[in-house]
Amino acid sequence: MSGFVVYDYIVFCLTIVVSLAIGVYHAYAGQKTTSDFLVGGRQMKVLPVAVSLMVSFESSIMMLGYPAETYVYGMMFWLSTIGFLVSCLLATRMVVPLVHPLKITSVNEYYQLRYNSRYVRLLNLTIGCINYILYMGIVLFGPGIALESVTNFPMWTSVLVVAVAAVIYTSIGGIKAVIWTDVFQSVVMFMGIFAILIKGTMVAGGISKVVEINKDSGRLDMFDFDPDPTIRHTFWSLVVGGCIRMVGLNIGQTTIQRIVSTPTQRDAIRVLYLAGPAFFITLTLATLEGAVAYGYFTTLGCDPLKSKQISNPNQIVPFMVLQIFKDLPGMSGLFIASLFCASLSTLSSGLSSLSALAIEDVVKPNFKSLSERTITLIAKISVVFIGALCVDVSFLIAKIKGPMSQISSSVLAAFGGPASGLFLFSVFCPWGNAKGAIIGTLLTAVVGMWISTGQNFSTTLKRAPGLPPGPIDRCIDVFPNKLSNMTEQTTPWTAFYHSTVESSTEYETKSLHKPKGLDRFYSLSYQWLTGFLIIVSLILCSAASIISGRPDPASVDVRYMLPFFDQFFPFLPKNIRKRLYGGVPFEKREEMLEKMNVWNYEKTYNDNHLDKHQTDEINEEVDDKTTELYPLTGSAEESSKSPSVNVEMSSSVLENGTK
Known part of the structure; x- marks a missing residue:
């Protein structure tokens, strides 16, 4: 690779080797059951789980896309990190108290319990899998496209290195390997980020110089309170829209x-309390990298995008790294290692999540006679298959223009929006039924795909212009060899960059452009797209449920719902909140969950201590009693599809199970 020396290769290779070693270790240390492979036996510690959750969302999208966003459009994007923080805190009120007591492994199990319908479960499974595979494809594409131009490292090689490494340690080590490699990789990521910020600020002339340069170019103008939803970034779209957009991450399988890998509900809440602020801090650091990069290249007098030395804004940070660390062997390798770690952590988490979905939603319901060993083997094979799909998607994603932060938000909203809407509808709308959920979600997905496709591929839609670029008057002195080789290079991104930001006057003229026709829909800010689709989903699901026959409020199984006003307005008097239940017996929820926890405890004991014949006998006896004791859950046949439905057993069964 251009600019790499032997020390860079050593640092980079050590990162990959250590990640693989962690996977190998956990493959041979305590992986006895499928539960160990998928959820760590539900006994994982708070701190490593919080770190893993944080870095699962901090992929190459953060390492490359956030600095690129700041470099081209300014620091306003930082406001979205506030929305992310708030969303993590809200998840402690609407995700943890719902999911953790149910002791489920797949998020889709919840939908079968909620609606007593396998079709809703399969629908969300399909949407979730498409969403995750697209997301991981973007994550794989990130380091490949960034390194291809600035280091002569072929994109397909980068994609395969990340994919193969993640597949190996995820498939052999399971969720424990994923979590502990995430911890290791987070250390490498922070080392790379701080190295760039410190060295980049020093060579740019210090903190005050970087602030002055960014302020003069308008990149520190962060507050625009215009309510127009078609404006790319405003305070409202970034803070409120960013918070709503994070709902999709908080209800995702990852x-x-x-959440369910922790022993108690309190531990799960602590995970989010730690992950939220940590996420906020790291995203802030990533946006600062873009400001430092702009200050550095302005000080040099050579904007690499305007001078066409690079072809994509996602290459800004790698290009800067090779310049500022050219006299410090090993530091460029540290950055490349941190970039690959960011992708590895997200990809491995996604692979583990989709493997869990494959087992819990496809294999177990349809092949009940399989042994634990066979199921675990299938889970490992599924990791390899899913990894191959992600590689294919990454090459398709490379065709889309824009910073990775925008690409990911726009593309993923098409499926994340309907999934988020379905979750909120299921949790807080007691009038919902299976037909309404299916019809509303499908229609919302169609709307989402239509808008997302238009936003990314419309030939008439005018893209939001960036801020004025830096100077290029000293490029011949600074990069004489590179400039002569690269000034003739024209790509869709460099053409767009030149056409929109040649001067501040042109920027002001472009910003006044008003879209027409279908472009009015496509011009909706990508920050609002998820929120818009959630509203569409709630309306369509509610309408379809009411038309097809809403259930009697008194018959709603409150174990699978949350009282909205109790969760978000607990300061209201209890008698008022009870009236707002609308006849739904939420006051019985805690009692019913306690009885469910008795069964979950016994089920875990049976799985770990009894042979298959003994466990089957106990489960059959419990299934026979389910309908008699809890008729709200439906038939015994439907209830037995998930262990969590069987919530109460006779004393004889309990005694038999414990013995």
Whole structure:
């Protein structure tokens, strides 16, 4: 790789080797059951789980896309990190208290319990899998596209290195390997980020110089309170829209899997209390990298995008790293290692999550006679298959223009929006039924795909212009060899960059452009797209449920719902909140969950201590009693599809189970 020396290779290779070693260790240390492979036996510690959750969302999208966003559009994007923080705190009120007591492994199990319908479960499974595979494809594409131009390292090689490494340690080590490699990789990521910030600020002339340069270019103008939803970034779209957009991450399988891997509900809340602020801090550091990069290249007098030395804003940070660390062997390797760690952590978490979905939603319901060993083997094979799909998607994602932060938000909203809407509808709308949930979610997905496709591929939609670029008057002195080789390079991104930011006057003229026709829909800010689709989903699901016949409020199984006003307005008097239940017996929820926990404890004991024949006998006896004791859950046949439904057993069964 251009600019790399032997020390850089050593640092980079050590990162990959250590990640693989952690996977190998956990493959041979305490992986006895499928539960160990998928959720760590539900006994994982708070701190490593919180770190793992944090870095699961901090992929190459953060390492490359956030600095690129700041470099081209300014620091306003930082406001979205506030929305992310608030969303994590809200998850402690609407995700943890719902999911953790149910002791589920797959988020889709919840939908079968909520609606007593396998079709809703399969629908969310399909949407979730598409969403995750697209997300991981973007994550894989990130380091590949960034390194290809600035280091001569082929994109396909970068994609394969990340994919193969993640597949190996995830498939052999399971969730424990994923969590502990995340911890290691987070250390490498922070080392790389701080190295760039410190060295980049020093060579740019210090903190005050960087602040002055960014202020003069308008990159520190952060507050725009215009309510127009078509404006790319405003205070409202970034803070409120960013908070709503994070709902999709908090209800995703990656988050659910970590929540249920902790022993208690209090531990799960602590995970989010730690992950939220940590996420906020690291995203802040990533946006500062973009400001430092702009200050550095302005000080040099050569904007690499305007001078066409690079072809994509996502290459800004790698290009800067090779310049500022050219006299410090090993530091460029540290950055590349941190970039690959960011992708590895997210990819491995996604692979583990999709493997859990494959087992819990496809294999176990349809092949009940399989042994634990066979199921675990299938889970490992599924990791390899899913990894191959992600590699294919990454090459398709490379065709889309824009910072990775925008690409990911726009593309993923098409499926994340309907999934988030379905979750909120299921949790807080007692009038919902299976037909309404299916019809509303499908229609919302169609709307989401239509808008997202238009936003990314419309030939008439005018893209939001960036801020004025830096100077290029000293490029011949600073990069004489590179400039002569690269000034003739024209890509869709460099053409867009030149056409929109040649001067501040042109920027002001472009910003006044008003979209027409279908472009009015496509011009909706990508920050609002998820929120818009959630509203559409709630309206369509509610309408379809009411038309098809809403259930009697008194018959709603409150174990699978949360009282909205209790969760978010606990300061209201209890008698008022009870009236707002609308006839739904939420006051019985805690009692019913306690009885469910008795069963979950016994079920875990049976799985770990009894042979298959003994466990089957106990489960059959429990299934026979389910309908008699809890008719709200439906037939015994439906209830037995998930262990969590069987919530009460006779004393004889309990005694038999413990013995």
